Each structure stands twice: as C-alpha cells, then as structure tokens.
Amino acid sequence: MYKFSIIDKISLILTIIGAIILGLVGLINFNIIQxxxxxxxxxxxxxxxxxxxxxxxxxxxxxxxxxxxxxxx
Structure with missing residues (x-):
C-alpha cells in the first residue's frame, strides 16, 4: 500500500479546495478568490x-x- 507523503496530503487538501472554488464559480458565479x-x-x-x-x-x-x-x- 502506498503511504502518503506530506506533499501528497497538502496537494489533496488544495485540490479539494480548488474543486470547491470551481464548483462555486460554476454553480452560482461566486469566485471567492476575486x-x-x-x-x-x-x-x-x-x-x-x-x-x-x-x-x-x-x-x-x-x-x-x-x-x-x-x-x-
């Protein structure tokens, strides 16, 4: 079984955050970064x-x- 490194864990969290941001932009045109x-x-x-x-x-x-x-x- 593959053991996650700290970089992999951070990347997973950032990817989830990015997916939420893009989901908000797509659904309700709300860009929190802007x-x-x-x-x-x-x-x-x-x-x-x-x-x-x-x-x-x-x-x-x-x-x-x-x-x-x-x-x-």
Whole structure:
C-alpha cells in the first residue's frame, strides 16, 4: 500500500479546495478568490490558482503511483 507523503496530503487538501472554488464559480458565479484579493485577479490570486493547479498535477502523479503499487501485489 502506498503511504502518503506530506506533499501528497497538502496537494489533496488544495485540490479539494480548488474543486470547491470551481464548483462555486460554476454553480452560482461566486469566485471567492476575486472577492478576497480584488476583482481583476492580481498577482496573489494568480499565484493561488497556480499552486492549486500544481496540486492537481501532483494528484495525477499520485494516481499513477498508487495504481502501480496496487498492480505489484
């Protein structure tokens, strides 16, 4: 069984937060990042989106890691 590293745990949390943010944007057109950091997404808002995107990429990598560890047993 694959053991989650601290990076994997943080990425999972950030991915869940990102999914909630995008869900709110899609359902009720409510973007909390724009409300907190300003209407045009400024540098801080863009950095948050980038961090959440990198966390999503890490979750894809984690998916392949766990898939390979399940095959070997």
């Amino acid at each position: 409300i907190i950091f300003g209407e045009p997404v400024n540098l801080i808002g863009r950095i948050i989106y980038i961090i959440i995107g990198v966390a999503g990429i890490d979750m894809v990598i984690l998916l392949f890691k766990t898939k390979n560890s399940c095959k070997t047993k």
